[in-house]
Amino acid sequence: MADEAVFRSVKRACYAGLDSVTLRTEVAERLRRAVAFDAHAFGTADPDTGLLNHLVADRIPAPLAIEYADELYPLHSAAFTIDSARMGRPVFRAGSESPAIAAVERANGFHFGIDVLLAADHRLWGKWCLLRESRGSSDVAREVALLRKLIPHLSRGLQQATLVDAALERESNAAAATGVLLFDARGRSIVRSPCATPMLDDLADVGVACDGGIPLSILMLASRLRDLAKRSSDGIADTTALRARGRSGRWYLVQASLAETHADAVARTVVVLRPMMPREMAPMLTTLYGLSPRERDVIAGVVRGDTTKEIAARLGLSPHTVKHHLDRACEKTGARGRRALIARLFRDAYRPTLMT
Numbered sequence: 001m002a003d004e005a006v007f008r009s010v011k012r013a014c015y016a017g018l019d020s021v022t023l024r025t026e027v028a029e030r031l032r033r034a035v036a037f038d039a040h041a042f043g044t045a046d047p048d049t050g051l052l053n054h055l056v057a058d059r060i061p062a063p064l065a066i067e068y069a070d071e072l073y074p075l076h077s078a079a080f081t082i083d084s085a086r087m088g089r090p091v092f093r094a095g096s097e098s099p100a101i102a103a104v105e106r107a108n109g110f111h112f113g114i115d116v117l118l119a120a121d122h123r124l125w126g127k128w129c130l131l132r133e134s135r136g137s138s139d140v141a142r143e144v145a146l147l148r149k150l151i152p153h154l155s156r157g158l159q160q161a162t163l164v165d166a167a168l169e170r171e172s173n174a175a176a177a178t179g180v181l182l183f184d185a186r187g188r189s190i191v192r193s194p195c196a197t198p199m200l201d202d203l204a205d206v207g208v209a210c211d212g213g214i215p216l217s218i219l220m221l222a223s224r225l226r227d228l229a230k231r232s233s234d235g236i237a238d239t240t241a242l243r244a245r246g247r248s249g250r251w252y253l254v255q256a257s258l259a260e261t262h263a264d265a266v267a268r269t270v271v272v273l274r275p276m277m278p279r280e281m282a283p284m285l286t287t288l289y290g291l292s293p294r295e296r297d298v299i300a301g302v303v304r305g306d307t308t309k310e311i312a313a314r315l316g317l318s319p320h321t322v323k324h325h326l327d328r329a330c331e332k333t334g335a336r337g338r339r340a341l342i343a344r345l346f347r348d349a350y351r352p353t354l355m356t
Contacts, residue, residue, distance in 0.1 A: 002033065002034060003034050003142065003146050005033075006030060006031060006033050006034040006146070007034075007146060007149060007150060009030045009033075010027050010030050010031055010150055010153070010154075011150070011153045013026045013027050013030060013157070014027070014153040014154060014156060014157030014160075015153070015156075015157065015160070017160070017164060018157075018161060018164065019161055019164050019165050019249065020044055020054070020158065020161040020162060020164070020165050020245065021054075021056055021206060021247060023157055023158070023161045024042040024044075024056040025056055025206070027042075027154065027157075028040055028042060028056075028058065031150075034143070034146055035114075035130065035138075035143045035146065035147065036132060036136055036138045036143070037113075037114075037130035037131060037132055038059060038110070038131060038132050038133050039057070039058060039059035039060050039110065039131045040057065040058055040059075040060070040128065040129060040130045040131065041055055041056075041057040041060050041065070041068075041128070041129045041131075041208075042055070042056045042057070042126065042127075042128045042129075043055045043056075043126060043127050043128070044125065044126045044158060044162075044245070045124045045125055045126055045127065046242055046243050046244075047123035047124060047125055047287060050078055050081065050082040050124050051074075051078065051217070051220060051221065051224070051242050052069075052073060052127065052216070052217060052220065053217045053242055053243065053244040053245065054203070054205065054215070054217060054244060054245055055205040055206065055207075055208065055215075055216055055217075056205070056206040056207060057205065057206065057207035057208040058207045059207075060131075060207065060208050061108050061109075062208055062209060062210055062211075063108065064104060064105070064108040065205075065208045065210065065216055066210050066216070066219065067104055068101075068104070068216075069216035069217070069219045069220040069223070070187060070219055070220065070223045071223065072098070072100060072101050072104060073220060074220055074223055074224045074227060075227060076098040076100050076101055077098060077101060080098065081117060081124065081127055082124050084117055085117040085118075085119035085124045086119065086122055086124075089117070090116065090117045090118070090119065090148065090151045091114065091115070091116055091117070091144050091147055091148050091151070092114075092115055092117075093112070093113065093114055093115070093140075093144075105131060109133055110131040110132060110133060111132070111133060111134055111135070112131075112132045112134060112135040112136075113129060113130055113131040113132060114129075114130045114140075114143065114144065114147065115127065115128070115129050115130075116128040116129075116130070116147050116151065116154070117151075118151060118154050118155040118158055119155055120152075120155040120156060120158075120159055120290065121287075121290045123287070125155055125158040125159060125162075126154070126155070126158050128154075159288060159290065162245070162288050163288050163289070164249075165245050165249040165251075177195040177199075177274065177275075178193075178195060178272060178273070178274045179192075179193055179195045179196025179197075179199045179200070179272070179273045179274065180192075180193040180195075180196060180270065180271070180272055181193075181196055181214070181218070181270070181271040181272075181273075182259070182268055182269070182270055182271075183222050183268060183269040183270075183271065184268060185226075185267065185268070187219065187222060187223060187226070187269070188211075188212075189211075189212045189214050190268075192212075196273065199246070199252060199273050199274075199275075200213055200214065200215065200218075201213070202246030202247055202248050202250065202252075203215045203217065203218070203244055203246050203247075203252060203273075204247070205217075215244070217242060217244050217254070218244075218254060218256075218271055218273070221240055221241075221242050221254055221256045221271065222256050222269045222271060224240055224256075225239075225240045225256045225257070225258065225269060226258075226269060228240070229258055229267070239255055239256065239257040240255070240256050240257075241253060241254065241255045241256070242254045242255075243276065250275050250276075251275070251276040252273050252274065252275055252276060253273070253274055253275075253276050254271060254272075254273045255271070255272045255273075256269055256270070256271045256272075257269070257270050257272075258270070289329075289332050289333050290332055291329055291332060291333075292325075292328075294315075294325050295325045295326075295328055295329040295332075297315055297325075298311055298315070298322055298325040298326050298329065299326075299329055299341065301314060301315070301322075302326065302338050302341065308322050308323060308326075326338060326341070329341060
């Protein structure tokens with residue numbers, strides 16, 4: 001009975017229209033009544049790359065968080081996490097993911113944990129790690145069953161929260177500003193432009209603070225680039241990028257690249273971050289609404305102003321099939337007709353700009 005009450009409570013939070021940070025904080029508090037954990041880290045993920053882009057944590061030691069972002073997740077967990085989510089293996093226990101991760105957790109005082117992968121529409125939207133100092137006397141099978149039952153609602157909740165965050169975005173004159181960070185070969189921040197500071201404050205994780213106030217998502221991105229360079233034959237890696245959401249609801253594009261080799265024969269890492277412009281948000285919103293590839297293709301034709309017959313000819317479909325995809329897209333976005341569909345996507349992407 002207690003588990004059922006917690007299930008209903010968490011489910012209500014998932015559909016309450018909360019922003020991402022509030023949702024994750026609220027869900028963790030409600031779940032404590034049924035699942036035992038001494039610390040937790042609830043991260044959202046960029047659905048295209050699988051990289052974690054924001055963290056809400058409680059009682060996670062900073063050294064553990066930094067090592068996880070700098071090495072453990074990019075090298076030992078990212079591929080496993082994304083594949084597990086796609087294959088429908090949404091819950092696993094500490095140690096089954098990677099011996100390296102389990103060893104670091106034990107070194108930081110945590111000897112048991114449960115990881116929850118949140119996926120929807122074949123994309124990873126988040127990862128929630130619940131850690132304990134000991135296994136204790138709790139009924140793990142019951143807790144896992146409850147978490148598994150909650151996963152579809154948590155996943156949809158994160159999707160909806162992302163839309164809420166996007167609607168809260170506010171473009172201003174500072175939107176064109178670009179922040180620059182410079183890291184040395186060991187991943188330490190050595191230079192920061194003035195414009196970067198407010199963006200870093202907006203992107204700051206909750207419940208864990210790293211030296212210099214650098215969000216874990218940026219440390220992870222820089223680490224990934226350095227690893228790619230090490231593994232390449234010429235020591236060169238292409239620029240890597242990540243979309244990250246700030247507390248304000250604003251989305252940022254974060255790009256990392258290797259600078260020219262310094263006089264001491266080591267390369268620095270340059271990270272450039274800037275707010276995403278409204279036109280960059282519209283394509284991403286089609287993903288956030290859970291539109292299929294074909295539905296996105298049809299919407300692209302609608303946005304271009306093509307008729308149903310023109311869209312059908314371009315895509316090699318029948319007009320009836322095009323209409324079916326359009327109806328499904330309208331249903332998912334809550335729009336009535338193609339004009340309302342365009343207006344919905346336009347409003348969600350551009351309205352914050354028009355209202356400033």
